[in-house]
Amino acid sequence: xxxxxxxxxxxxxxxxxxxxxxxxxxxxxxxxxxxxxxxxxxxxxxxxxxxxxxxxxxxxxxxxxxxxxxxxxxxxxxxxxxxxxxxxxxxxxxxxxxxxxxxxxxxxxxxxxxxxxxxxxxxxxxxxxxxxxxxxxxxxxxxxxxxxxxxxxxxxxxxxxxxxxxxxxxxxxxxxxxxxxxxxxxxxxxxxxxxxxxxxxxxxxxxxxxxxxxxxxxxxxxxxxxxxxxxxxxxxxxxxxxxxxxxxxxxxxxxxxxxxxxxxxxxxxxxxxxxxxxxxxxxxxxxxxxxxxxxxxxxxxxxxxxxxxxxxxxxxxxxxxxxxxxxxxxxxxxxxxxxxxxxxxxxxxxxxxxxxxxxxxxxxxxxxxxxxxxxxxxxxxxxxx
Amino acid sequence: xxxxxxxxxxxxxxxxxxxxxxxxxxxxxxxxxxxxxxxxxxxxxxxxxxxxxxxxxxxxxxxxxxxxxxxxxxxxxxxxxxxxxxxxxxxxxxxxxxxxxxxxxxxxxxxxxxxxxxxxxxxxxxxxxxxxxxxxxxxxxxxxxxxxxxxxxxxxxxxxxxxxxxxxxxxxxxxxxxxxxxxxxxxxxxxxxxxxxxxxxxxxxxxxxxxxxxxxxxxxxxxxxxxxxxxxxxxxxxxxxxxxxxxxxxxxxxxxxxxxxxxxxxxxxxxxxxxxxxxxxxxxxxxxxxxxxxxxxxxxxxxxxxxxxxxxxxxxxxxxxxxxxxxxxxxxxxxxxxxxxxxxxxxxxxxxxxxxxxxxxxxxxxxxxxxxxxxxxxxxxxxxx
Numbered sequence: 220x221x222x223x224x225x226x227x228x229x230x231x232x233x234x235x236x237x238x239x240x241x242x243x244x245x246x247x248x249x250x251x252x253x254x255x256x257x258x259x260x261x262x263x264x265x266x267x268x269x270x271x272x273x274x275x276x277x278x279x280x281x282x283x284x285x286x287x288x289x290x291x292x293x294x295x296x297x298x299x300x301x302x303x304x305x306x307x308x309x310x311x312x313x314x315x316x317x318x319x320x321x322x323x324x325x326x327x328x329x330x331x332x333x334x335x336x337x338x339x340x341x342x343x344x345x346x347x348x349x350x351x352x353x354x355x356x357x358x359x360x361x362x363x364x365x366x367x368x369x370x371x372x373x374x375x376x377x378x379x380x381x382x383x384x385x386x387x388x389x390x391x392x393x394x395x396x397x398x399x400x401x402x403x404x405x406x407x408x409x410x411x412x413x414x415x416x417x418x419x420x421x422x423x424x425x426x427x428x429x430x431x432x433x434x435x436x437x438x439x440x441x442x443x444x445x446x447x448x449x450x451x452x453x454x455x456x457x458x459x460x461x462x463x464x465x466x467x468x469x470x471x472x473x474x475x476x477x478x479x480x481x482x483x484x485x486x487x488x489x490x491x492x493x494x495x496x497x498x499x500x501x502x503x504x505x506x507x508x509x510x511x512x513x514x515x516x517x518x519x520x521x522x523x524x525x526x527x528x529x530x531x532x533x534x535x536x537x538x539x540x541x542x543x544x545x546x547x548x549x550x551x552x553x554x555x556x557x558x559x560x561x562x563x564x565x566x567x568x569x570x571x572x573x574x575x576x577x578x579x580x581x582x583x584x585x586x587x588x589x590x591x592x593x594x595x596x597x598x599x600x601x602x603x604x
Numbered sequence: 605x606x607x608x609x610x611x612x613x614x615x616x617x618x619x620x621x622x623x624x625x626x627x628x629x630x631x632x633x634x635x636x637x638x639x640x641x642x643x644x645x646x647x648x649x650x651x652x653x654x655x656x657x658x659x660x661x662x663x664x665x666x667x668x669x670x671x672x673x674x675x676x677x678x679x680x681x682x683x684x685x686x687x688x689x690x691x692x693x694x695x696x697x698x699x700x701x702x703x704x705x706x707x708x709x710x711x712x713x714x715x716x717x718x719x720x721x722x723x724x725x726x727x728x729x730x731x732x733x734x735x736x737x738x739x740x741x742x743x744x745x746x747x748x749x750x751x752x753x754x755x756x757x758x759x760x761x762x763x764x765x766x767x768x769x770x771x772x773x774x775x776x777x778x779x780x781x782x783x784x785x786x787x788x789x790x791x792x793x794x795x796x797x798x799x800x801x802x803x804x805x806x807x808x809x810x811x812x813x814x815x816x817x818x819x820x821x822x823x824x825x826x827x828x829x830x831x832x833x834x835x836x837x838x839x840x841x842x843x844x845x846x847x848x849x850x851x852x853x854x855x856x857x858x859x860x861x862x863x864x865x866x867x868x869x870x871x872x873x874x875x876x877x878x879x880x881x882x883x884x885x886x887x888x889x890x891x892x893x894x895x896x897x898x899x900x901x902x903x904x905x906x907x908x909x910x911x912x913x914x915x916x917x918x919x920x921x922x923x924x925x926x927x928x929x930x931x932x933x934x935x936x937x938x939x940x941x942x943x944x945x946x947x948x949x950x951x952x953x954x955x956x957x958x959x960x961x962x963x964x965x966x967x968x969x970x971x972x973x974x975x976x977x978x979x980x981x982x983x984x985x986x987x988x989x
Contacts, residue, residue: 416664
C-alpha cells in the first residue's frame with residue numbers, strides 16, 4: 220500500500236501549504252520598518268485571537284518557554300501558588316514552580332476529571348498567602364476541560380492571579396481573556412494556530428502586569444520587561460523567528476477572515492462528530508468534561524495503545540498520540556486541531572476501527588464512521604437551513 | 605527603479621531557497637522514530653561543524669537563549685566570572701551574569717580592539733575565585749576577533765571554564781572546540797548556518813558538563829540536564845522547532861559536502877575582498893583584528909551611518925547593518941555570511957560607493973569595486989592553478 224501520512228497529534232498539527240510557503244520566502248531583516256509593520260499587524264490579530272486589549276508577546280520557544288516566562292516574571296522566591304494537577308501539564312506547572320523556589324500547593328485532581336471550583340475556593344480561603352492559581356484550560360494529556368470561567372470568578376475579586384496554560388486551547392473554544400478576567404494566557408504555535416512549532420505567546424492583564432514590574436525571579440531571554448520596551452517600538456527584545464512570524468501572519472489573517480465564532484463552531488463540530496463515532500463503537504471517552512481540541516479514548520482491556528498506534532502508523536500512515544505518564548498504553552488521543560475538515564475525523568475513525576479490528580477487538584466495521592457521518596450531515600443541514 | 609532586496613546584515617542572512625523549502629514541507633511528528641533519525645543525523649553533522657566529539661544541544665530560541673543556558677547551567681549564585689566586554693555582546697554576557705546574581709569581573713576593552721590574553725591571565729592570577737571566562741569569538745558590534753585559542757591555553761590548565769559566544773562565528777573560521785579546549789561554544793541559526801532565525805546551539809566539554817551536574821541556577825526550558833536525558837533517546841525535552849530543523853538538516857548536509865576547510869576559505873575570500881575594496885576607497889576598518897564574518901567600516905566625519913543606510917535601503921534595496929550603542933551612526937557593517945558569492949561583495953561595495961557619493965563624500969567611483977575584483981580574480985587564479 221502506498222503510504223500517506225495523516226497527522227492527528229496535539230501538536231504538531233497539519234499545516235496548510237499556504238502557511239508553510241509564507242515562511243519559505245526571502246528572510247527580511249527584523250529591525251527594519253517593513254518588518255515592524257508585519258509585527259504590528261500580527262500583534263493586532265493576536266489581540267483579536269486572545270480577545271484582549273492587552274499586548275500579546277511572543278517568543279521563539281516551545282509553549283513550555285512561555286509557561287516558564289509566566290512563573291519567572293510574576294513571582295518572587297518563596298511565594299505560594301496553587302497548582303491544579305490532573306495530568307502531565309499540571310505537573311509541569313508544579314515542576315516549574317518548584318524549580319524557581321516557589322511554594323506550590325497542589326489541588327490534585329484524578330486524571331480524567333475536571334477541578335471543582337469549590338475546592339480551589341476553599342484552598343484560597345485557607346491559604347491567604349496564595350498569590351496565583353496555575354491551571355490548564357484543558358489538560359492535553361487527559362482531554363479534560365477545566366472550568367476556567369468559574370475559576371476566574373473566584374480569583375478576580377481577590378489579590379490572586381489566574382494563570383492559564385491555553386497552549387492547546389486558544390482558538391479552539393471561547394476563552395475571552397478580558398471578559399472573563401483571565402490574568403495570564405499562554406499559547407503555542409503548533410496547535411489551533413496551525414503553524415509549525417517554535418513560537419509561544421503570553422498575554423497579561425493589568426493586574427498581572429503590576430507584578431511583573433514589582434517582582435520577579437532571574438530571567439533574561441524571557442524577561443517581559445525587555446519585551447515591553449521593544450513592544451512599544453514594534454519590535455522584539457531579541458532576534459525573532461522571522462520565518463515563523465511570516466507564517467503566523469498568514470494563519471492569523473485566515474482566522475480573522477473566518478472569525479472566531481466560526482472557528483469555534485468548526486472545532487465543536489469536529490470533536491462532537493468524533494465523540495459520537497467513538498461512543499457508537501462502544502468505546503469510552505476518558506475525559507469527564509471533554510474539550511474540543513482532542514478526543515481521548517479509553518481503550519478496552521487487552522488493547523495496548525502503543526501497539527495500536529504502531530499498527531496504524533506503520534501500515535496506514537495514521538498518527539494518533541498515545542497516553543502520557545500513567546496513561547501510557549491505556550488511551551489514544553485523536554486531535555482535531557490544524558488544517559482538518561470534518562471528513563478528516565471520519566478518516567481518523569476509520570483508522571481506529573481498522574486498527575482495533577486488527578488487534579482482535581470485535582468492531583462492527585463502519586459503526587463509528589457511519590454515526591459520525593450522520594452527525595456531520597445533520598450539522599451541515601442546520602448550517603445551510 | 606525596480607527594487608530587489610540585498611541583505612548584508614549579521615543575522616538574518618540570505619537563505620538558499622532549497623533550505624527554505626526544506627522547512628516548508630509537511631510537518632512530521634517529533635516523537636516518532638522517523639524524526640529521531642532526522643535528529644540523529646543533525647546531531648552527527650553538528651558535531652562535525654563544532655569540531656567536537658561532545659553532544660551538541662539545540663533550542664527553539666534566539667542565540668541569546670543559548671547564552672542564558674550557558675550561565676544558568678554552569679554556575680551557582682554569587683560565583684565570580686570574568687567577562688570580556690568590548691562591545692554590545694560582551695555587555696550582554698555581563699547583563700545575563702548580573703541577572704542571575706553572579707559576580708562579574710570585567711575586562712573592559714576599547715571598542716574596536718581585541719582583548720589581550722595577558723590581561724585575562726593577570727585577572728585569573730589575582731582572582732582565584734573566578735570560575736569562568738565569558739567571551740565572544742568575535743564581537744559582532746565591532747567586527748573584532750578575540751584571541752580565543754590563546755585564552756583557551758590559559759584556561760585549560762586551570763579550574764576555569766572558557767565560555768565562547770560563537771553565535772556569528774561558528775562555521776565562519778576555525779574554532780575547533782576539542783582541539784583548542786573550548787569548554788562551551790554557543791551558536792545560532794541565522795548566521796553561518798544560513799538558516800532563518802529561531803534555533804540556538806550549545807556544546808559543552810566534559811569539564812563544563814561536570815559543573816552542570818553539580819551546580820546551577822533556576823532553569824527549566826533551558827535545563828541541559830533535561831536535554832541530556834532526551835539526547836540519549838534521540839529526541840528533545842520539549843517540542844522542537846520541527847520546520848527549522850528540517851531546514852537545518854539541509855544546511856548541514858551542504859556544509860558537510862562542501863567541507864569546513866572550503867567554507868572557511870570562502871569566508872576568508874569574501875571578507876578579504878571586502879576589506880581590500882574598503883581600503884581602496886580610502887576608508888578605515890573599525891576593527892583592529894577584523895573577523896571574517898563581517899566588515900565594520902568607520903565612516904568619515906560628516907557621514908552619518910543611519911542616513912547612509914536609509915538611502916541604500918530606500919533607493920537601492922541594499923541592507924547594511926548600522927552601529928550599535930556608542931557606535932550608532934559612526935560605522936556601517938557589511939556581512940559576508942549566508943548564501944553569498946564573491947560577486948555579492950562587489951555588489952555591496954558598489955552600493956557603498958554610490959551611497960557615500962550621494963551623501964557628498966568624494967568617492968572615486970569604482971575604486972573599491974575594481975580593487976575587490978582584482979583580488980577575487982587573483983584568488984580564482986590561485987585556486988584553479
